Amino acid sequence: YGRRPTDPAFDARTLKVSEAELKGLSPGMEQFWRIKKDNMDCLCCFKVGKFYELFEDDAHTAHKELELNYMGKTRPHTGFPESALDKYAEQLVARGYRLAIVEQMETPLQLAERNRVAKVQDPKHKMIKAVHREICSMLSAGTLTSAALAGPEARWLLALAQALPEKGDPEGTVGRFGVCLVDAASSKFALCSFADGPTHTRLRTLLAEAAPAEAVLCAETLSADASLLVSIAVRARCISAMRGTDRFPDAETTARELAAGGYFGQSAACAGWPEVLANFRPDGAPPATAGEGSGGRADALALSALGGAVRYLKRLLLDRELLSLGEIELLPTPGGGCAWDGRAAAGGLGGGRAMALDAQALSNLEILSNSADGGRRGTLLDTLDRTCTLWGGRALRGWLCRPLVDVDAIELRQEAVGCLIEVQSELEPCRRELRKLPDLERLLARIHALSIARADDGATFYADVGAKRVRELLSTLLGLEKLERTVRTHLAPRVAAGELKGPLLAHCCSPGAGFPEGVREALDELRREFDWEAALESGRVVPGLGVSEAYDAAVEGERELLQAAEDERLRVATSLGLKASQVTFHGGAKETHQLEIADVLLKGKPVSSKWQIMSSTMFVKRYWTSEMRAVVAQMEEAKAAVEAALTAEHRELFKRFAAKHALWSRAVRCVGEFDCLQSLAFASSAIPGLTRPKLLRRGEATGNKPLFRVEGGFHLLAHRGTSFVPNDMALGGVQDGSCGSAEGGGEEPVAAIVTGPNMGGKSTLLRQTALLAVMAQLGCHVPAASAELTPADAIFTRVGANDKILAGHSTFRVELEETSAVLAGATVDSLVILDELGRGTATFDGMAIAHAVLERLVHNVGCRTLFATHYHLLAEEHEAGDRGASVHRMACNVDEGTREVTFLYRYERGSCLHSHGVNVARLAGLPAALLDSATERSAHMEKLTSAARPAAGGASKRARVGELAKQVAA
Numbered sequence: 001y002g003r004r005p006t007d008p009a010f011d012a013r014t015l016k017v018s019e020a021e022l023k024g025l026s027p028g029m030e031q032f033w034r035i036k037k038d039n040m041d042c043l044c045c046f047k048v049g050k051f052y053e054l055f056e057d058d059a060h061t062a063h064k065e066l067e068l069n070y071m072g073k074t075r076p077h078t079g080f081p082e083s084a085l086d087k088y089a090e091q092l093v094a095r096g097y098r099l100a101i102v103e104q105m106e107t108p109l110q111l112a113e114r115n116r117v118a119k120v121q122d123p124k125h126k127m128i129k130a131v132h133r134e135i136c137s138m139l140s141a142g143t144l145t146s147a148a149l150a151g152p153e154a155r156w157l158l159a160l161a162q163a164l165p166e167k168g169d170p171e172g173t174v175g176r177f178g179v180c181l182v183d184a185a186s187s188k189f190a191l192c193s194f195a196d197g198p199t200h201t202r203l204r205t206l207l208a209e210a211a212p213a214e215a216v217l218c219a220e221t222l223s224a225d226a227s228l229l230v231s232i233a234v235r236a237r238c239i240s241a242m243r244g245t246d247r248f249p250d251a252e253t254t255a256r257e258l259a260a261g262g263y264f265g266q267s268a269a270c271a272g273w274p275e276v277l278a279n280f281r282p283d284g285a286p287p288a289t290a291g292e293g294s295g296g297r298a299d300a301l302a303l304s305a306l307g308g309a310v311r312y313l314k315r316l317l318l319d320r321e322l323l324s325l326g327e328i329e330l331l332p333t334p335g336g337g338c339a340w341d342g343r344a345a346a347g348g349l350g351g352g353r354a355m356a357l358d359a360q361a362l363s364n365l366e367i368l369s370n371s372a373d374g375g376r377r378g379t380l381l382d383t384l385d386r387t388c389t390l391w392g393g394r395a396l397r398g399w400l401c402r403p404l405v406d407v408d409a410i411e412l413r414q415e416a417v418g419c420l421i422e423v424q425s426e427l428e429p430c431r432r433e434l435r436k437l438p439d440l441e442r443l444l445a446r447i448h449a450l451s452i453a454r455a456d457d458g459a460t461f462y463a464d465v466g467a468k469r470v471r472e473l474l475s476t477l478l479g480l481e482k483l484e485r486t487v488r489t490h491l492a493p494r495v496a497a498g499e500l501k502g503p504l505l506a507h508c509c510s511p512g513a514g515f516p517e518g519v520r521e522a523l524d525e526l527r528r529e530f531d532w533e534a535a536l537e538s539g540r541v542v543p544g545l546g547v548s549e550a551y552d553a554a555v556e557g558e559r560e561l562l563q564a565a566e567d568e569r570l571r572v573a574t575s576l577g578l579k580a581s582q583v584t585f586h587g588g589a590k591e592t593h594q595l596e597i598a599d600v601l602l603k604g605k606p607v608s609s610k611w612q613i614m615s616s617t618m619f620v621k622r623y624w625t626s627e628m629r630a631v632v633a634q635m636e637e638a639k640a641a642v643e644a645a646l647t648a649e650h651r652e653l654f655k656r657f658a659a660k661h662a663l664w665s666r667a668v669r670c671v672g673e674f675d676c677l678q679s680l681a682f683a684s685s686a687i688p689g690l691t692r693p694k695l696l697r698r699g700e701a702t703g704n705k706p707l708f709r710v711e712g713g714f715h716l717l718a719h720r721g722t723s724f725v726p727n728d729m730a731l732g733g734v735q736d737g738s739c740g741s742a743e744g745g746g747e748e749p750v751a752a753i754v755t756g757p758n759m760g761g762k763s764t765l766l767r768q769t770a771l772l773a774v775m776a777q778l779g780c781h782v783p784a785a786s787a788e789l790t791p792a793d794a795i796f797t798r799v800g801a802n803d804k805i806l807a808g809h810s811t812f813r814v815e816l817e818e819t820s821a822v823l824a825g826a827t828v829d830s831l832v833i834l835d836e837l838g839r840g841t842a843t844f845d846g847m848a849i850a851h852a853v854l855e856r857l858v859h860n861v862g863c864r865t866l867f868a869t870h871y872h873l874l875a876e877e878h879e880a881g882d883r884g885a886s887v888h889r890m891a892c893n894v895d896e897g898t899r900e901v902t903f904l905y906r907y908e909r910g911s912c913l914h915s916h917g918v919n920v921a922r923l924a925g926l927p928a929a930l931l932d933s934a935t936e937r938s939a940h941m942e943k944l945t946s947a948a949r950p951a952a953g954g955a956s957k958r959a960r961v962g963e964l965a966k967q968v969a970a
Contacts, residue, residue: 009244013041027130029055032539035135036101041240042100047084048131050099050462053079062088065095082463088137090149095842096237097794099139100614103459105132109636117844136456138316141238141717142214143184145318147442150185152390157182158212158943159309160230161578163223163301169195172824175223177203178301180212180309181331187445188320189309191276191302192331199817199825200229204359205334207233208368209401214238216306216312231702242308251300254307255280261310263323268393270326277303277328296330321449325661332402334350353409354402355777356794360818364797367400380771383716384780386682388434391441392670392675396878399676402778405791407695413677413779414692416504422497422682427678430490434675437483440668441841443476443817448661451654466647467539473654474536476591477526480664483671487511491674515662526657531855551645558638564631567594572625576605586615586622593632594622674856677779689714691920693776693787698829702790706750706829706864707732708773709739712785715768716775725761727907731864740907744885749886751865752860754874754907756890757916759923761905762868763799769866770795773831792831792864796822799835815839819853823861830863839864847871858884875911889913899935 002016003009017037022030028048032055033204036044043051045063054062059076066088068078080088089099106114111131118125144150161178169176173195181190188875196202203226215234217227219241233238242248249257257283258264264273273281279297298306300548306328313319332354362368367380376382381400387393404410419426450469491509494500501508507514517930535541543551565585572595573583586596594614599621611623624632684690712726729739732750737743754762768783773792775782798818819837826832837850850871857865867885870876879887889912891904901919917935 011244014038015040015295018460031130031133032102035100035133038479039100039135040735042098042138044100044102045089046102047104048079048083049458050081050082052082052085053077061097062092065092065097067431078886085178086146087147089604091736093139093141093144093149093624096141096235098141098237099703100135101137101139102133103136103456103461105130105134105458105460107460107636107640109633110640131460131650134455135317135455136454136459138318140214140316141213142182143313143316143318143323145184145187145446145669147185147439147446150162150442152393152439154183154210154394155185155213156210157184157309158207158215158230158234159248159305159312160215160222160226161218161305162223162226165195170197174198175226176268177226179206179331180302180305181212181802182309182313182322184322184909185319185442185445187325187327187448189306189322189328190331191298191306191328192333193299193301193305194333197821199698199821200225201358201360201821201825202334203229205357205362208359208362209334211368214596216240216242219243220247220307234936240312241310246307246311248304251280251303251307254303254310255282257310257502261323263320272322272326274326274328275707277306277329283873298330314849317455320452321454325445325448325451327445337833353405353793355405355603355774355792357403357774358796358821358825360425360821361770361795361797362401364799365767365774365795367774368397378717380716381773383687384422384680384683384775384778386679386686387674387675388678389437390439391674392434392672392679394441395672396676397681399778400876402772405775405777407697407791409776410695412502413680415502416500416677417499417684417779417781418679418692419499419505420678421685423494424681424685425492426494426499431487431678431682433482433486433490434671434755438475438479440476440479440483440664441672443472443479443667444661444664447473447654449477449660451651457510458637463875464539466643466650470535470539471542473650473657477523477532477657478536480667481523482666484523487515487667487671488520494920503909504677505674508670508677514666516666518663519667522660522663531654540646540651540961541653542646544871548645548649551642551649554641554645556637558635558642561631563636565628565635568625568631569595569746572623576602576607578605591615591624592635592861594624596620596622596627642835648649649884660661680778684846687716687783690781690783691786692771693782693784693789695776696788696790698790702732703747705732705747705862706790706792708750708769708789708831708864709733709741710769710772710784710787710789711739713768713772713787714783715764716783717798725905727765727905729765729907731866739910740888742909747883749858750862751854751867751885752887753875753878753887753911754855754866754868754890755870755872755887755912756868757892757901757903757912758920760892760903760912761892761907762890763835764905765907766797766799766835766866766868770831771834790829793827793829794825794831796826796830796832797834798822799833816849823856826857826861827861830861831859832857832863832865833868834865835868837867839870850874851877854885867956870915872913876913879911888908892916908922 003011015037022033023034031209032044032046032394032723043054043058045054053071055075055077055078057080059070063070066080068080071079084100092099108131111128115125116128139149142155144155159180160184163178165174165176174197176193176195180192181192184187195203205536207229212234215230217230217239258277264270276296276298282305298821309876310319310323313322313855357367363371365380366378370375370378372378381397384400385396396529404413451471487509488511491500492511495506497509509515511517511519545552569583569585570580571929573580576583576597578597582597582601584596585592586594591614597620598618602621605828608625611625612629614620696702696707698704700755708729708731708954710729713729714724714726728749730739730741731752733741733748735742735744735746735748738806741748754765756762772782772784772787773789775793776787776789800816815837818835822832822834834853837846837853839846850869850932851874854865854867854874857863865885875887877883878885888907888912891906891908891914893902893904894900894916895902899919900922901916918931918938921934922931
């Protein structure tokens with residue numbers, strides 16, 4: 001407290017407010033500031049009766065962002081009804097604000113009783129004038145647990161720590177990162193650690209894959225470059241820099257805090273410490289339990305990141321709710337060639353090796369987001385996502401980030417996709433049923449959270465929160481019932497009949513194979529416990545007589561008080577000499593059981609002066625006798641007791657449901673995997689011109705070299721209605737004239753130089769080639785007439801021109817950083833696409849770098865490479881002699897009279913020695929006089945260049961070109 005923003009130890013969460021200042025406030029505002037001064041980074045939604053109210057700067061923010069009117073005339077003050085919390089919270093969190101929800105933990109009657117008891121115990125007790133309030137929940141962009149607020153996509157919270165390189169790290173390592181990702185809506189944690197180089201390629205890839213909504217950083221150890229990358233990926237309001245006493249704990253401290261918190265082994269859903277954390281399990285803690293596909297254990301740096309995440313979640317009152325499920329897995333190294341989730345890699349049957357797609361590849365190929373507005377429209381994900389379930393859509397996104405590498409695993413997916421294509425129309429009823437399912441993956445986590453003690457358990461709500469929670473359980477139960485019935489009626493019979501072949505579909509669709517047995521029986525057991533339909537309508541699961549002693553006693557107490565109120569009504573009628581029907585009950589939610597009597601009946605009657613008039617009209621008066629007042633006061637407590645007993649019964653029901661979490665989760669996961677497969681099948685059949693590719697292992701059949709041969713390949717977006725010229729492509733294999741290869745029986749080079757005019761289609765060709773490889777290794781059909789390839793272990797891209805102003809890097813620096821990542825990571829099995837390398841500097845410097853990079857890829861790495869360039873000398877060198885790369889061009893026709901260029905978009909052998917840049921200038925609308933001047937200057941430069949070249953071909957030409965290239969490269 002009390003530090004200025006310029007102080008290194010400044011904490012933006014706190015504000016110094018003296019006791020004298022607090023004592024000078026009204027009781028309610030004093031309570032507000034005692035909470036607010038420790039949570040200055042939050043908007044405090046302060047419950048007052050049936051409203052959430054915001055004060056001071058929070059009120060200004062709510063007025064600006066939500067257009068709420070100010071209330072009162074002194075201090076800034078606004079608010080909204082309790083029922084509108086979700087609506088307004090969604091808008092504020094979407095803008096990056098963090099909310100602290102402050103609830104009333106007692107009613108005014110309970111406060112009065114507390115004061116009465118305290119006065120009896122201590123006659124000097126000072127009366128408390130404000131009901132007790134506490135923060136019961138916090139909402140932030142990366143920690144939303146409600147599916148309604150979180151949306152369909154995973155919203156990851158990223159906790160990031162950094163340490164110095166270790167012995168054994170790769171050469172050039174500048175630091176190691178520890179990562180914890182949390183999907184609060186699904187109660188999932190993913191841990192990893194990795195070494196990274198000066199360009200932070202792996203950190204960039206992590207940020208691109210996960211797209212975190214919020215970040216918690218270990219500010220004392222994180223480098224400025226890493227912090228900058230996070231600040232670009234995550235909005236500033238959603239970044240928390242932890243330092244001082246809040247810094248990330250080390251691994252040993254984290255283990256002690258996890259053990260002290262008792263997070264694991266306290267529920268049936270998690271019997272012990274997750275296997276991922278087994279190396280750090282303290283003595284006496286519940287033994288580790290191996291989860292499905294856990295596949296490894298976290299190291300000290302990853303555990304430190306988990307510790308930072310847990311401390312942050314503890315502040316948000318979410319630590320126990322999320323950790324107690326024990327869903328903690330090891331995250332493969334970003335861009336490291338392993339599947340994001342080993343269980344999902346091949347539909348649950350292993351196949352954990354995956355293609356590495358770094359951040360640059362994901363961006364350049366527009367796999368997850370487009371380059372226009374950052375949305376998903378027009379991306380590969382948008383094109384292939386035909387999933388029917390929300391959790392299936394999230395799983396497909398993971399598949400796209402990590403396509404498979406193992407040929408056996410790919411062929412298993414291809415087999416499943418092929419079978420599903422054959423029965424596409426027959427499966428439409430199944431797809432319709434799947435579309436009706438709620439988000440079961442998140443609902444399972446939600447019901448587990450409701451089965452444990454929560455901070456808002458004692459809060460006073462005027463909306464029926466209990467009914468909402470019961471309906472969430474019923475939605476889950478009915479969804480699981482529909483899911484099981486869909487598998488049993490639509491899928492399992494087709495597997496048994498042989499219509500759905502192969503181990504993947506058997507795994508997803510056959511009870512006992514992968515889909516668990518016992519789901520139907522477990523649901524039937526829960527159906528016998530209570531009436532689902534009645535509970536869905538009423539929002540209550542009322543236990544039968546004798547099931548719950550506490551509930552029976554509470555109901556009996558309430559019944560006795562109702563009878564006491566009825567006896568008092570009859571007594572009053574008798575004392576006034578009236579019929580029982582002439583004295584009736586009246587009252588709303590608060591002042592119930594008012595004794596209503598018509599004025600005409602009261603004339604001359606002995607009305608006691610002790611009766612209190614509660615309300616009246618022109619014709620009636622309504623009273624409380626002292627006895628009725630006492631009964632009504634007890635009724636409030638009795639109703640609270642009934643609700644508390646019912647809430648306890650609901651929690652026990654939630655616990656019984658959550659005890660079978662593994663069963664439910666496995667069933668949901670199997671259907672999610674099936675949904676991904678049918679999505680690939682539906683896209684493969686719906687997009688015209690797609691075919692099943694043939695995957696080969698690099699070995700004798702391929703001359704121990706990689707292979708990529710395609711006939712009639714086109715860009716995936718061609719199916720959207722645009723005309724498109726298909727092209728053949730041959731990288732590797734025999735020169736037999738097929739797929740655009742040369743003839744003669746020799747070996748086709750695995751690298752190709754692509755030349756051609758500006759706007760001639762070079763970049764599109766490069767991208768469509770890489771996308772085809774991604775789709776092939778997903779197990780999907782590909783946009784081509786035929787395709788044959790060996791799997792790529794990684795795809796590297798150097799496409800487009802961008803600078804990084806915030807990092808102080810020019811366009812050319814960024815270009816070379818990306819090239820450096822290619823050279824450092826590429827292997828013989830990689831696919832590399834390089835577009836106009838070297839254009840960001842002087843011509844000869846750029847050509848020298850392009851020449852050297854191409855030489856390295858061709859002669860040292862030997863990987864499949866598409867090298868688009870306007871350096872015609874480079875193309876001539878490879879065309880003149882056997883330099884290891886074939887030379888191709890994007891064809892065009894040039895009108896010699898007008899110099900207008902007609903693009904043919906045809907990929908063919910041979911080089912194009914003109915870029916026709918003036919033609920693009922004409923298309924861009926530059927003035928005609930300027931174009932004429934540029935054309936003359938271009939012709940002059942062309943003459944000078946031609947004069948430096950040998951006039952004849954043959955050995956002298958090859959020697960001259962080689963000599964020039966060496967001089968440039970030197």
